[in-house]
Amino acid sequence: MSESRITKKDLRKVYLRHLGTMGLGYNAAKQENTGMSYCLYPIIKKVYDNKEDRIAALERENEYYLSQMTCTSLNVGIAAAMEEKNATDPDFDENSINAVKAATMSPLAAIGDSLVQGTLRPLFAGIAISMVTASNYTSVVGPAIFFIVMFLLSVIPRYFGVFQGYKQGSRAVEMIQKTGIMDLVTKLAGVAGYLLIGAFAYSMVSVNVPFEFTSGETVINLQETLNSLVPNCLSLVLIFICYKLLAKKKVSAIVLLLALLVLGVIGVYAGFLA
Numbered sequence: 001m002s003e004s005r006i007t008k009k010d011l012r013k014v015y016l017r018h019l020g021t022m023g024l025g026y027n028a029a030k031q032e033n034t035g036m037s038y039c040l041y042p043i044i045k046k047v048y049d050n051k052e053d054r055i056a057a058l059e060r061e062n063e064y065y066l067s068q069m070t071c072t073s074l075n076v077g078i079a080a081a082m083e084e085k086n087a088t089d090p091d092f093d094e095n096s097i098n099a100v101k102a103a104t105m106s107p108l109a110a111i112g113d114s115l116v117q118g119t120l121r122p123l124f125a126g127i128a129i130s131m132v133t134a135s136n137y138t139s140v141v142g143p144a145i146f147f148i149v150m151f152l153l154s155v156i157p158r159y160f161g162v163f164q165g166y167k168q169g170s171r172a173v174e175m176i177q178k179t180g181i182m183d184l185v186t187k188l189a190g191v192a193g194y195l196l197i198g199a200f201a202y203s204m205v206s207v208n209v210p211f212e213f214t215s216g217e218t219v220i221n222l223q224e225t226l227n228s229l230v231p232n233c234l235s236l237v238l239i240f241i242c243y244k245l246l247a248k249k250k251v252s253a254i255v256l257l258l259a260l261l262v263l264g265v266i267g268v269y270a271g272f273l274a
Helices: 008-021 033-047 051-061 072-088 095-134 141-179 182-204 222-229 233-248 253-270
Strands: 212-215 218-221
Touching: 008 033, 008 072, 008 141, 033 051, 033 072, 051 072, 051 095, 072 095, 072 141, 095 141, 182 233, 218 222, 222 233, 233 253
Parallel strands: none
Antiparallel strands: 212 218
């Protein structure tokens, strides 16, 4: 393995940026993308020598990204290792960087949300509340313990996430390159990303029309009839229209969100949406 250009000092810069600003750029269009690109900027600046490569790397890291905040540190470390490899190896497939992020962000979110948000936070919040009520609402020990524990759960895992993500990411990238399975990993990661997007689209996008037609004693519900042919077909149509507008027509995501909001309100009041 070639000598790394990234030092512990560089990774500490990434860690501090992640700790302080990862969630500040959260937006409706691409979620945590600006946090990801900002965290990785010291690495990008270090490993790429010319402006064009730096711009391309920032654009790449500025793509859609969403995961549990603490666990995103692991993806940041892995992305740092892959950006370094891309800068030094002309045969490296740069598309694999976002493919790996897309494939891992959902499992990391599931782990982080269930462990931190779903288990540890309610557990220590319950302990803090019990201590406060037991002291007739005078004790500050419970809230102090809750604050300290949650602070440590945010600070410590992020540190190891960045450093171990980079360390293990470097080894994994080197191993994958040597065995020649990078193309397969990229394809599988891309498939996982598409499956994730499809699952989100199916479960979170809903289009319902209230139209019914009567033929003799038979009542035909348009929504049920369409769903019997292709489940959630109207949702699928809406998704493809939005994709066409975003990808092909370059419509702003914010404009599209506002248009969908207005369409939904008008549709319900006008009676053609339910």
